[in-house]
Amino acid sequence: MSTTTATDEKSRKAPAGERVADWADGRLGIYSLAKANMRKIFPDHWSFMLGEICLYSFIIIILTGVYLTLFFHPSMNEVEYHGSYIPMQGVLMSEAYASTLNISFDIRGGLLIRQIHHWAALIFLAAMMVHMMRVFFTGAFRKPREVNWLFGFLLFVLGMFTGFTGYSLPDDLLSGTGVRFTQGAILSVPIVGTYISMFLFGGEFPGGDFVARFYSVHILLLPGIMLGLVVAHLILVFYHKHTQFAGPGRTNNNVVGMPLLPVYMAKAGGFFFLVFGVISIVAAIATINPIWALGPYRPDQVSTGAQPDWYMGAAEGLIRVMPGWEINFAGHTLVLGVFIPLLLLGVVLGAIAVYPFVESWVTGDKREHHILDRPRNAPTRTAFGVAWLVWYFLLLVGGGNDLWATHFHLSINTITWVVRIGFFVAPVVTFIITKRICIGLQRRDAEKVLHGRESGIIKRLPHGEFIEVHTPLEQGALHTLTAHEQYKPAELGPTVDENGVERKVSPVEKVRVKLSKGFYGEGNQLPKPTAEEYQEIQSGHGHH
Numbered sequence: 001m002s003t004t005t006a007t008d009e010k011s012r013k014a015p016a017g018e019r020v021a022d023w024a025d026g027r028l029g030i031y032s033l034a035k036a037n038m039r040k041i042f043p044d045h046w047s048f049m050l051g052e053i054c055l056y057s058f059i060i061i062i063l064t065g066v067y068l069t070l071f072f073h074p075s076m077n078e079v080e081y082h083g084s085y086i087p088m089q090g091v092l093m094s095e096a097y098a099s100t101l102n103i104s105f106d107i108r109g110g111l112l113i114r115q116i117h118h119w120a121a122l123i124f125l126a127a128m129m130v131h132m133m134r135v136f137f138t139g140a141f142r143k144p145r146e147v148n149w150l151f152g153f154l155l156f157v158l159g160m161f162t163g164f165t166g167y168s169l170p171d172d173l174l175s176g177t178g179v180r181f182t183q184g185a186i187l188s189v190p191i192v193g194t195y196i197s198m199f200l201f202g203g204e205f206p207g208g209d210f211v212a213r214f215y216s217v218h219i220l221l222l223p224g225i226m227l228g229l230v231v232a233h234l235i236l237v238f239y240h241k242h243t244q245f246a247g248p249g250r251t252n253n254n255v256v257g258m259p260l261l262p263v264y265m266a267k268a269g270g271f272f273f274l275v276f277g278v279i280s281i282v283a284a285i286a287t288i289n290p291i292w293a294l295g296p297y298r299p300d301q302v303s304t305g306a307q308p309d310w311y312m313g314a315a316e317g318l319i320r321v322m323p324g325w326e327i328n329f330a331g332h333t334l335v336l337g338v339f340i341p342l343l344l345l346g347v348v349l350g351a352i353a354v355y356p357f358v359e360s361w362v363t364g365d366k367r368e369h370h371i372l373d374r375p376r377n378a379p380t381r382t383a384f385g386v387a388w389l390v391w392y393f394l395l396l397v398g399g400g401n402d403l404w405a406t407h408f409h410l411s412i413n414t415i416t417w418v419v420r421i422g423f424f425v426a427p428v429v430t431f432i433i434t435k436r437i438c439i440g441l442q443r444r445d446a447e448k449v450l451h452g453r454e455s456g457i458i459k460r461l462p463h464g465e466f467i468e469v470h471t472p473l474e475q476g477a478l479h480t481l482t483a484h485e486q487y488k489p490a491e492l493g494p495t496v497d498e499n500g501v502e503r504k505v506s507p508v509e510k511v512r513v514k515l516s517k518g519f520y521g522e523g524n525q526l527p528k529p530t531a532e533e534y535q536e537i538q539s540g541h542g543h544h
């Protein structure tokens with residue numbers, strides 16, 4: 001038996017790295033935390049990168065935003081400009097506008113950082129939208145991820161408003177026009193509109209306060225809430241584990257993929273720099289928001305071709321294409337032409353938020369789902385999504401009706417009318433077409449499963465008939481194409497019980513059954529090939 005002395009311990013000193021790790025572990029308990037999580041498995045699919053693009057562009061926004069705060073003056077005090085941009089010499093403007101000109105022309109790297117901040121914001125919201133579409137079309141919002149969908153939804157809405165408050169800060173003619181537009185929308189709210197406007201702007205518009213107020217909201221309040229939500233969102237992704245597409249060996253109870261460390265950490269690190277690089281290149285070569293070309297804001301002027309950033313375009317479109325209705329009610333003017341679009345925006349956003357809950361109510365599906373749907377296998381959901389997207393992009397066109405008119409030499413009234421009619425017609429038409437395409441794709445899948453892939457090789461049989469040789473699918477592909485579940489629509493059930501007593505069916509239940517038929521009833525999904533059909537064809541009958 002040997003005894004260990006303190007001197008022995010010292011002579012067998014662990015390497016420095018291990019000692020630092022031990023020190024930290026003793027105080028923070030990171031070893032067990034890391035051990036439990038660092039080998040966590042993540043499945044692989046290109047579309048899972050979209051969430052990462054959201055994350056990285058958000059980080060880039062924060063980094064560049066901090067730099068901007070060092071030089072931006074959130075004040076509406078009037079100053080005379082004497083910076084290096086000659087055409088504005090001596091012009092009276094707010095300090096906010098003057099400092100943004102300084103950031104652009106006199107601060108080292110200022111213009112590039114401003115451009116990166118703005119481009120990253122545009123890309124951040126676009127990435128969120130596409131990420132949301134990925135989650136929607138694959139059914140990744142189903143139980144247990146409904147709350148995470150809500151967190152994501154909040155991030156999207158807050159992102160829109162953070163962007164709006166951001167591009168309103170420089171106090172140039174364009175941003176001032178946007179703020180004026182928003183104030184008009186606030187004023188249209190019956191009873192409280194005027195009060196809210198007075199409260200927000202500290203009196204009559206524009207007043208002398210709004211830049212300072214928007215500034216705190218923009219750099220502190222909204223990004224603070226968003227940061228908390230992003231952390232919660234990622235914790236939930238971790239906790240629920242990531243969903244995966246169907247494939248050999250993948251079940252609702254396992255995750256097949258690569259470990260977080262080292263594989264995903266390395267990939268994620270690289271991808272961050274790729275996103276940063278691409279945004280920087282775009283920011284370096286494509287001018288965004290050249291405030292010096294627009295001039296300072298003056299409430300009596302409007303710049304031509306005034307456009308909000310793209311994510312506010314649909315809201316603007318709603319108001320632009322709405323007829324300018326105005327009624328007088330009990331001595332008060334109600335500006336329905338603005339208020340109705342505002343309500344509609346709220347309803348549409350609300351519908352996105354609650355969609356996961358509505359779908360699970362309609363389908364009566366309360367189980368957990370970790371295997372993703374292929375969009376074609378959920379035709380009604382897919383059709384809803386596409387109809388919404390078409391409607392959204394149509395409104396974007398409405399929001400830029402003047403630009404479309406000048407760029408394509410069209411009449412602005414024609415565009416407005418096309419958007420008005422399309423507003424009602426386009427979603428219905430796209431819904432029907434998308435559903436049919438999905439069913440067509442299901443039919444093609446079934447065809448492939450039963451008869452194999454068309455090989456392009458044409459053979460002539462001894463009796464003269466020409467046939468195309470089909471190559472049977474390998475087992476993995478067969479599994480992938482047939483793994484999806486097929487649901488039965490909800491039934492009303494007997495309306496009379498065994499004793500002949502009539503059961504009252506509530507109108508809500510009737511609606512649910514109707515909707516459920518819309519999701520899974522006849523004509524909404526194609527029965528997938530059964531094992532027997534496959535056996536029969538493979539055993540020779542009808543096999544080419």
Ligand code: HEM
Binds near residue numbers: 054129241243
């Ligand atoms: C700041 C914005 C956001 C960030 C940083 C973010 C980040 C992420 C990341 C990194 C993932 C895992 C990888 C992936 O599936 O792409 C993820 C998953 C998810 N995100 Fe987001 N996201 C954001 C916004 C949204 C939005 C707007 C929605 C929907 C309204 C949403 C809903 C979800 C859901 C439900 C999952 C789980 C998906 C699954 O397991 O398949 N997220 N998010």
Ligand code: HEM
Binds near residue numbers: 118121
């Ligand atoms: C989701 C988060 C954010 C979005 C979408 C966003 C978006 C924007 C946009 C579009 C602008 C106008 C840029 C321009 O002049 O063309 C802006 C300005 C600004 N942002 Fe942000 N921002 C975000 C977060 C932040 C944060 C966290 C900070 C600071 C810590 C910040 C600081 C600023 C400052 C100081 C300005 C005014 C300077 C300027 O206009 O160049 N932003 N922001």
